[in-house]
Structure formats: C-alpha cells, structure tokens
Amino acid sequence: xxxxxEFALLVALATALYGCVSYIxxxxxxxxxxxxxxxxxxxxxWGCVAIASAALWRAFLTDDFSLQYVWAYSNREMGTFYKIxxxxxxxxxxxxxxTFLLTTYxxxxxxxxxxxxVALMPYAMTVMLVIVVFFLFLLNFSTNPFERIPLxxxxxxxxxxxLQNYWMVIHPPTLYLGYVGFTVPFAFAMxxxxxxxxxxxxxxxxxxxxxxxxxxxCLGNLxxxxxxxxxxxxxxxxxxxxxxxxxxxPLLVATAYLHSVMIQEKKDMMKVWNMSxxxxxxxxxxxxxFITRSGLIQSVHTFDEATxxxxxxxxxxxxxxxxxxxxxKRLPLLKSKNELDxxxxxxxxxxxxxxxxxxxxxxxxxxxxxxxxxxxVRGVKITVGPPFYNQVNVPIGLALLALxxxxxxxxxxxxxxxNLKKNFVKPVAAALVAGAALFPFLPLDGRADIxxxxxxxxxxxxxxxxxxxFFKGTAARMDLHEESPLAALSALTWRxxxxxxxxxxxxxxxxxxxxxxxxxxxxxxxxxHLQKGESIQIRDYTVTxxxxxxxxxxxxxxxxxxxxxxxxDGRRVWTGNPEKEFYKGSNQPVSEVDVLSSWKEDVYxxxxxxxxxxxxxxxxxxxxxxxxxxxxxxVIAFGTVVCMWPxxxxxxxxxxxxKKQDAAxxxxxx
Amino acid sequence: MKSRYALxxxxxxxxxxxxxxxxxxxxxxxADLENALMCKCxxxxxxxxxxxxxxxxxxxxxxxxxxxxxxxTVDQIIKMQVExxxxxxxxxxxxxxxxxxxxxxxxxxxxVGGLGIRKIIxxxxxxxxxxxxxxxxxxxxxxxxxxxxxxxxRIRNELDEIET
Numbered sequence: 001x002x003x004x005x006e007f008a009l010l011v012a013l014a015t016a017l018y019g020c021v022s023y024i025x026x027x028x029x030x031x032x033x034x035x036x037x038x039x040x041x042x043x044x045x046w047g048c049v050a051i052a053s054a055a056l057w058r059a060f061l062t063d064d065f066s067l068q069y070v071w072a073y074s075n076r077e078m079g080t081f082y083k084i085x086x087x088x089x090x091x092x093x094x095x096x097x098x099t100f101l102l103t104t105y106x107x108x109x110x111x112x113x114x115x116x117x118v119a120l121m122p123y124a125m126t127v128m129l130v131i132v133v134f135f136l137f138l139l140n141f142s143t144n145p146f147e148r149i150p151l152x153x154x155x156x157x158x159x160x161x162x163l164q165n166y167w168m169v170i171h172p173p174t175l176y177l178g179y180v181g182f183t184v185p186f187a188f189a190m191x192x193x194x195x196x197x198x199x200x201x202x203x204x205x206x207x208x209x210x211x212x213x214x215x216x217x218c219l220g221n222l223x224x225x226x227x228x229x230x231x232x233x234x235x236x237x238x239x240x241x242x243x244x245x246x247x248x249x250p251l252l253v254a255t256a257y258l259h260s261v262m263i264q265e266k267k268d269m270m271k272v273w274n275m276s277x278x279x280x281x282x283x284x285x286x287x288x289x290f291i292t293r294s295g296l297i298q299s300v301h302t303f304d305e306a307t308x309x310x311x312x313x314x315x316x317x318x319x320x321x322x323x324x325x326x327x328x329k330r331l332p333l334l335k336s337k338n339e340l341d342x343x344x345x346x347x348x349x350x351x352x353x354x355x356x357x358x359x360x361x362x363x364x365x366x367x368x369x370x371x372x373x374x375x376x377v378r379g380v381k382i383t384v385g386p387p388f389y390n391q392v393n394v395p396i397g398l399a400l401l402a403l404x405x406x407x408x409x410x411x412x413x414x415x416x417x418x419n420l421k422k423n424f425v426k427p428v429a430a431a432l433v434a435g436a437a438l439f440p441f442l443p444l445d446g447r448a449d450i451x452x453x454x455x456x457x458x459x460x461x462x463x464x465x466x467x468x469x470f471f472k473g474t475a476a477r478m479d480l481h482e483e484s485p486l487a488a489l490s491a492l493t494w495r496x497x498x499x500x501x502x503x504x505x506x507x508x509x510x511x512x513x514x515x516x517x518x519x520x521x522x523x524x525x526x527x528x529h530l531q532k533g534e535s536i537q538i539r540d541y542t543v544t545x546x547x548x549x550x551x552x553x554x555x556x557x558x559x560x561x562x563x564x565x566x567x568x569d570g571r572r573v574w575t576g577n578p579e580k581e582f583y584k585g586s587n588q589p590v591s592e593v594d595v596l597s598s599w600k601e602d603v604y605x606x607x608x609x610x611x612x613x614x615x616x617x618x619x620x621x622x623x624x625x626x627x628x629x630x631x632x633x634x635v636i637a638f639g640t641v642v643c644m645w646p647x648x649x650x651x652x653x654x655x656x657x658x659k660k661q662d663a664a665x666x667x668x669x670x
Numbered sequence: 671m672k673s674r675y676a677l678x679x680x681x682x683x684x685x686x687x688x689x690x691x692x693x694x695x696x697x698x699x700x701a702d703l704e705n706a707l708m709c710k711c712x713x714x715x716x717x718x719x720x721x722x723x724x725x726x727x728x729x730x731x732x733x734x735x736x737x738x739x740x741x742x743t744v745d746q747i748i749k750m751q752v753e754x755x756x757x758x759x760x761x762x763x764x765x766x767x768x769x770x771x772x773x774x775x776x777x778x779x780x781x782v783g784g785l786g787i788r789k790i791i792x793x794x795x796x797x798x799x800x801x802x803x804x805x806x807x808x809x810x811x812x813x814x815x816x817x818x819x820x821x822x823x824r825i826r827n828e829l830d831e832i833e834t
Binding site for chain 2: 232233234236239241338339340341342343348351352355356358359362363366367370374377378380381382383384385386387388391392396588591606608609617
C-alpha cells in the first residue's frame, strides 16, 4: 500500500502538470479535444491524492513503522483517535493533508462550475493545478511521507505529548480548511484578471467560497485559542506567537474583503481594491505557511524539521510578482465609476473599516517580521512578543469595534443629521448608561482597566445598534403582516439572510471583544506550595489541596493528579483535578489543567509541581468572562451559516436593486 | 475640510496615546517583570515568562522574587537580564533608536491610510457633484422639500430598506 501511495503522488504530479499545460494549450489553440482531456485532470489528481492519503492513514492505523513519518509521529500505545490525527502531526503529513484538502476544494469547485462558467473555468483550474503542482513537487521530491526506514523498528516515537489532545483532531483540519479555502476565490480572481472578465461575476461566484474559508479560518483560530487555554497551562488563550499571527492575518484581510466587496456588488466601485484584497488574502496564507515551515522566526509551533522555507519564499515571490503584474496590466479595465454622494455614508464607513482591519493586519505582520528586519539592519536579534501586539492592536481594535456599530446604521450613499440622530440616539444613550453603571464597580487604575472599560462601553453601544436593527425590522413585520414577535424575527432573518446573518456575526464579535477585555483586565492568579489541607485564598474562592493521586495510564503514559476542593462562601462548589502527564521518552511533563467555567469567570487550576512528600505547587487563575469568547465563536459560526444559506431572494433583490438604481438616476443624468 | 483632517489626526493620536505604556501598578511588579521578559530555557520555548510553565521559568520567577525583595527594581533586573542574554530577552522592542520604528510604523501607516482614504472620498464626492452638475445638497431643511427632492428621497429610502 505504501508503494501505491508513493506512486499515486507521482501520478498526481504528472497529471496535474499535464492538466496545466493542456488547459492552456486548449484555450490558446481552441482545441476542444485537449480541453476535454484537461477537464478530467482535477478529479484524477484528487483521486490520486486521496489514494496517497488513504495509504498514509492505513500505515498509521496498522503501525507500519517502516515509514519514517509513521515512526516519528506514532507508536503502538496511541489510540486510534490520535493515530488518525498523527497524519498532520508533522511536516510531511500536514503537507499531504493540505494537498488533499486543496484537491478536494478544486474538485468541488470544478463540479460546481464546469458547465456554468466556461469562460473562467479553464483558467481557474489552471491556477489551482499550478498550486497543486507546487505542493505535489514538495511531497514527491523534498518531504515524501512515504520515505522508508531500511530496518523498521518495533515501535515508534509517538506523537508530541502536547499534541495528544482532542483539539489535535479538530483544530488543524479546521485551520487548514480555512487556509486552503482561500485558494478558490484566488483562482477565480486570477482567472477574471487573465480573461478580462472583470465585472462582479467572479465575486458572486466565489462569495460563498470566501465565506466558507473565512468561517473555517475563524473557527480554526478560536479552536487554537481554546486548545492553548486547556493544554498549555498558562491561563491564557492567545500568545501572539508568529504562527498564531500567520493564521490571524489572512482572517483580517479576508474580513476586509468581505465588507468592501459589498460596495462593488452594490455600486460597482473599488474593483482594484477588492481584487487586491482577495489576492493578498491568498498571499497571506502562503506567508503563514512560510513562517511555519521556514524556522526563520522562533515560534512554539515550528515543526521539528522546518526545511521548506526557501521553497515557500520562492513560491510567495512568484505569486506576488504575477498578481502585481496582472493587476497593473488590467488597471484600465478595473477602473470603476468611483463616486460618492457624501463623506458621511456607509461606503465611507466600510472604507475606514477596511483601513482598521488592514491596520491590525499590518501591525501584526510588522511585529512578526521585525526581528528579521532588526537583525538585518542592526545585526541584533530582538523579540516581538505580546506586550507589543497588545499595545498596538488593542486601540485599533477598539476603533474597529466602534465602527461595527456605526457602519450598519449609516445609510448608503448619504446619511443626514436626522438619520444619524434617529439611528444612534438610543445606542449612544445605552452606552452612556452602561458606562455610568459600570463606573463604580470597575477599577480604573491601569491601562488595561481603562481599555477594558472603554471596550465594555463600546460593546453596549454596538449591541444597541445591532439590536435596534433587529427591533425595527421585527416591529415593521409585525405591523405589516400581523405576525408574532418570534415569527416576525425569524421571517425577517430568513428573508434577508445575508444582512441579518452578518448582524449575528457582529454579535459574536462583540461577545469576543467583551470576553477579551474582561479576561485581560480583571484576571488574577496566585501560586503556592501547599501541604495537604492547606489552601489558597483568591477573590471569593478558597482552593484547598486535598490529596495527590498517581495513575499508570499505559506502559508509556502515567498521570499525577492533584485533588483540590474549591469553596465559595464556605460552601464546596467544585472538585478540581489538574494533573501532570508523563510520557516515556519525553523530558517535559504535560500539564492538564482543570477549569470550572461560568459566564462570570473561570476558576483555572494547574498542578505546577509536586514533591515526594506529596506536597504540591498549585497555581490558581481567576479568568473573568473567558466563556464569552467561546460563546462568541459559536455565535459567529451560526451567523456565518445563516449568511451562507442558499437564498433565492438574493438574486431577485440584486436585479431589482439594479433596476431601481437605473430608474432613480436616469432622470438626473438627462 | 480642515476639521475632518483634524478629526483623523486626533483619532490617530488617541490610538497612540492609548498605546503608550502606563506606570506600573503597585502589587503587580513581578507580573510586570514576567511580562517584560522572555523565558530563556534550554528548549528555546519562545514564550513570554508570564506564559511559560517550564521548570526554568519557575526558577527564574523565584530568582526574580528574591531580587525584588532585596530591593532591586524592575528596571535594574531588566537591565541585568539584557546584559546577560542580550536584547532578545526583552518581550517587546525598546522604545528608542531603530526599535522605535517597530512602534511608530503601524500608527504611521494607519495615519497615512486614513488621510489617503479621506482624500479619496473627497475626490469621489467632488466627482459625483461635478457630474450631477450641482453642489452637495444641504442638510435636509425642516421646510417642505421640493417635489424632485421628495422623489429622490423616497427612492433613497426605498433603496435603504432593501439594501442588503
């Protein structure tokens, strides 16, 4: 089976190459026979990569340690769950997994569009096949997952203990689905540039693909944060590590694109900008992969054998050069009728929203690469860690939060003072009331406290803005259709999924902002070395160390568990069991934290250390509002699903809007 | 026009002011130290000390606690650490010399971008006024609007209703 897998990768590479060449020759020479032949290659390539992936999974599940990759990332003791996840535990497998997802996306895009978009398809497929060729080249000639060991060992080294967590099965695939998903809009954008079909056809074609990729990337980032929270044992969820940044930057650029593209759809403006954003999103995904696999920037995520940096740097350079050249060449065709009625309009607010999103993306990019710049300029390597990102990005993030509320309530084209008054009086009043109500209860004696206070006020303002939109729409429906409030709200959302789904996403973002503000500003922690029966007093809680338990889980894994009684107002509310896991052959034990989570706060327990006399060092964090972040993530997911849900009314509305616009403006032009 | 530019600049200055470091709070001295320094363990974990859970980080914390108790200030400890490990031990670039560019560049980019957008919007608004042949209509007066104004307003309102 390993031979078949290896051979399948070679066949996939040859077929993908053939597909690229024959698609180009077919469209250039009007060769129908070649076109029909090339048109089969996306599915063949997918089939070959699927066979190779199945072969590697089989090797993991059957403990085939003749494969160096299986030996390095698995062992006999690991459960099936982790053997499946070990596939993407190292560089070789993760590249194969990436390629598998890429070819899967390519095949679905092919099946979806081959008969509908004949003009764009050959070029879009060629672009995707070229990207597939790059990955297949690496898999065949640089990081082959089917590399053999001449004398297979009895057992493998096993997966890194830190990765032996259920999030390992969820987080990387979700993140990869996001990263890889942006290839589809990129390919269609490139096809539009090449074929000069630069109306909004390619945008409508790829809108759901972009949303899908955004959805997965957003969830991937949140899952990564949740994983870090429960696994790394430092009480936090985001460390601004270069690899986290690498996943965050494309998300920001894609978010900017998803907003600004609305202006193009409605007003046929900003074609160059939108094209640049969609290309930049893809570039950012490759940049992220470059960071992960180059070893150039120190990161907690860096792969053991990060050797592919130069390949990705070269690929990145080629992609940027081609994108820039194509955009410059097509500038005359990308010129749009850029006109605005007024500075005070939703279009303007979208532009500023783009500015702030890209501002955060730039600050993150700048911080990520600054160590390299510093080394190049001064010869001194420096570190750019969380204090930098928090100081730079938080103020910009707060401005963005304000715009989330302002943007949707400003009228398209021109907002008047009365329009602003009508829409903003209540949300502003709610924010002021909230600010006054919170003032006596929240400490304001540091930068973090002040920023959190501002964030809470803004959160109330934005929620006020969003809820007023729902309220107005629901009330209108209740009047018009005599519906019950719930029926009116459902019908309102269902008949206008894109708009109200977007608002739901915004609600999720507000929850995340509130959660970050609360947990960053008002958290506290304490650490003590305790004998049995001794306690830590922290905020309203008393954490009493009760006993230490040792368990032999398997022949390679043992656990030491601390039992802690958690009391509040003298009443036992929970028994926490943080533990340390010891893996044979690993120097560092892995901390498994235990968390009592509520809307108000998390009680987060860590067994930091223990001694032979069964004394234990216990670290307790009180992290307020962390669960708001996870809830916000699910709300975003729900909102995105609503946005993506098929909407037959959408096309009708688009045509109607176009007609009305033509009718409204034609008399003025006469 | 000037007031709009002033507003943009004021916003940028506000962001920059919020980004400036504040005085350390009493009781948070060790945390400040842990935030300011990276863990220098043999594994090169790449974590800020406050986020690190390795054995080296525990030893370092204990060492810092002793130093703080002996009366050595946070700044002195940071200086000692920089002398020992080099600038890479700091969790963020210093705010002087070349490193200042790390702090200034994002806000400078934001400011330039903001002014650029401002200018672009002005151009687009002027273009629109130029092509429609008249000045920007004033804020809707309380008096009765003209029939044409009514018509345009109605269309606008309707479009706003279905503008998804």
